Amino acid sequence: MLGTFTFHNPTKLYFGEDALDGLYEELPKYGKTVQLIYGGGSVKKNGIYDAVVNILRDCGKTIVEDGGVMPNPTTEKLYEGIRIARENKVDLLLAVGGGSCCDYAKAVSVSVHCDEDPWDKYFARYEDPTCPIVPVGCVLTMAGTGSEMNGGSVITNPAQKMKIGKVFDERVNPRFSILNPKFTYSLPMRQTVAGVYDIFNHICEQYFSGTDDNVSDALSEALMRSVVNASRIVISEPENYEARSNIMWAATWALNNLIGCGKTEDWMVHMLGQAVGAYTDATHGLTLAAVSLPYYRLVAPYGLPKFVRFAKEVWRVDPAGKTDEEIADEGLCAMHAWMREIGVAVTLHDLGATEDMIEGIADATILMEGTGYHTLTRDEVVQILKESL
Ligand code: NZQ
Ligand code: ZN
Numbered sequence: 293m294l295g296t297f298t299f300h301n302p303t304k305l306y307f308g309e310d311a312l313d314g315l316y317e318e319l320p321k322y323g324k325t326v327q328l329i330y331g332g333g334s335v336k337k338n339g340i341y342d343a344v345v346n347i348l349r350d351c352g353k354t355i356v357e358d359g360g361v362m363p364n365p366t367t368e369k370l371y372e373g374i375r376i377a378r379e380n381k382v383d384l385l386l387a388v389g390g391g392s393c394c395d396y397a398k399a400v401s402v403s404v405h406c407d408e409d410p411w412d413k414y415f416a417r418y419e420d421p422t423c424p425i426v427p428v429g430c431v432l433t434m435a436g437t438g439s440e441m442n443g444g445s446v447i448t449n450p451a452q453k454m455k456i457g458k459v460f461d462e463r464v465n466p467r468f469s470i471l472n473p474k475f476t477y478s479l480p481m482r483q484t485v486a487g488v489y490d491i492f493n494h495i496c497e498q499y500f501s502g503t504d505d506n507v508s509d510a511l512s513e514a515l516m517r518s519v520v521n522a523s524r525i526v527i528s529e530p531e532n533y534e535a536r537s538n539i540m541w542a543a544t545w546a547l548n549n550l551i552g553c554g555k556t557e558d559w560m561v562h563m564l565g566q567a568v569g570a571y572t573d574a575t576h577g578l579t580l581a582a583v584s585l586p587y588y589r590l591v592a593p594y595g596l597p598k599f600v601r602f603a604k605e606v607w608r609v610d611p612a613g614k615t616d617e618e619i620a621d622e623g624l625c626a627m628h629a630w631m632r633e634i635g636v637a638v639t640l641h642d643l644g645a646t647e648d649m650i651e652g653i654a655d656a657t658i659l660m661e662g663t664g665y666h667t668l669t670r671d672e673v674v675q676i677l678k679e680s681l
Pocket of ligand 2: 437490494562576
């Protein structure tokens with residue numbers, strides 16, 4: 293392991309069937325007014341909303357409602373959330389939902405006391421907050437993004453057809469996150485597997501870079517094997533607690549900075565997926581799934597030893613009598629077979645993209661330079677998108 297790094301993750305986690313009780317410990321630390329952030333209504337159907345509201349009332353909080361956060365939260369919704377927070381002088385932003393609610397809460401948190409336009413400052417110019425930050429807490433209902441333990445926030449600007457992620461520093465991490473695997477039982481299977489692929493790809497993005505032997509890569513391999521194993525169980529047993537809990541815990545560790553320690557990271561699949569998302573508003577994990585295989589097949593020759601290691605360690609490919617190219621290819625084929633098995637082997641067409649969008653999606657794709665094994669040219673971006681159609 294050759295890299296130097298600082299690791300500090302300030303998010304406190306409460307994990308397990310009784311995790312929601314952690315709110316009794318956390319809520320008294322903050323002022324009276326809580327902005328209760330949630331999505332399109334799933335939390336009202338599965339009872340999580342009522343359970344949270346009861347605890348907020350027990351703790352004497354004034355609740356300010358902020359529902360309707362859409363998957364892939366937009367700038368327009370962000371401006372509404374900032375207005376709600378300002379008008380009510382809220383003390384805590386409590387996100388009850390998936391990555392979209394949690395990301396949105398973070399974007400509001402850094403914007404309430406900021407005079408500048410948050411899209412321009414944070415997402416277009418990648419600047420860091422210079423104003424006071426309103427604390428965020430999270431009750432997670434969907435496993436995938438890792439937003440519950442990181443400083444990331446992804447916002448979509450539909451007018452500009454751009455979807456951009458800003459990784460804020462640790463001040464923006466949720467102060468606490470409540471992780472009850474049972475809260476994910478009610479997820480539609482399509483969302484569950486989209487989350488699973490998102491987790492898997494977060495690990496890939498950090499794994500497929502660098503050439504030194506690295507503890508982080510060994511941790512990544514263990515996480516990938518766990519995710520694959522649990523996903524195979526959950527598709528036939530959606531209420532298998534063990535599988536749900538492994539998926540939830542793996543999601544958190546896949547993107548809370550740990551497995552990126554001492555490494556360069558790639559993130560090109562996410563740049564392609566986000567550009568697809570900006571054009572189609574498709575489910576995040578599925579946008580990644582659609583472009584992954586063409587991307588990895590293109591870059592594998594540039595990082596062959598790692599793709600060989602991936603095949604052997606994650607997919608248990610038997611290397612006997614095979615060339616490195618054959619082993620690497622067998623690993624990617626095994627990954628593709630698993631994607632088909634869990635139902636994420638989708639095309640861009642399946643997600644609503646059409647041939648005439650390709651140039652626009654390529655324009656919206658941010659090119660990562662020198663992060664992974666190969667810096668894509670624009671022509672290669674177009675090639676990958678066409679192969680993903
Ligand atoms: O809106 P509701 O009605 O709650 O329904 C949601 C939504 O339709 C539903 N859902 C969530 N929990 C549920 C449930 N339905 C039934 N039962 C439950 N327990 O699932 C749908 C998707 O939710 P969403 O929060 O959008 O999913 P996800 O967690 O995948 O978040 C996606 C967003 O996170 C960003 C993505 O780009 C996307 O905007 N990301 C954030 C990252 C980060 N902060 O580090 C990294 C990721 O790479 C990702 O880019
Ligand atoms: Zn992701």
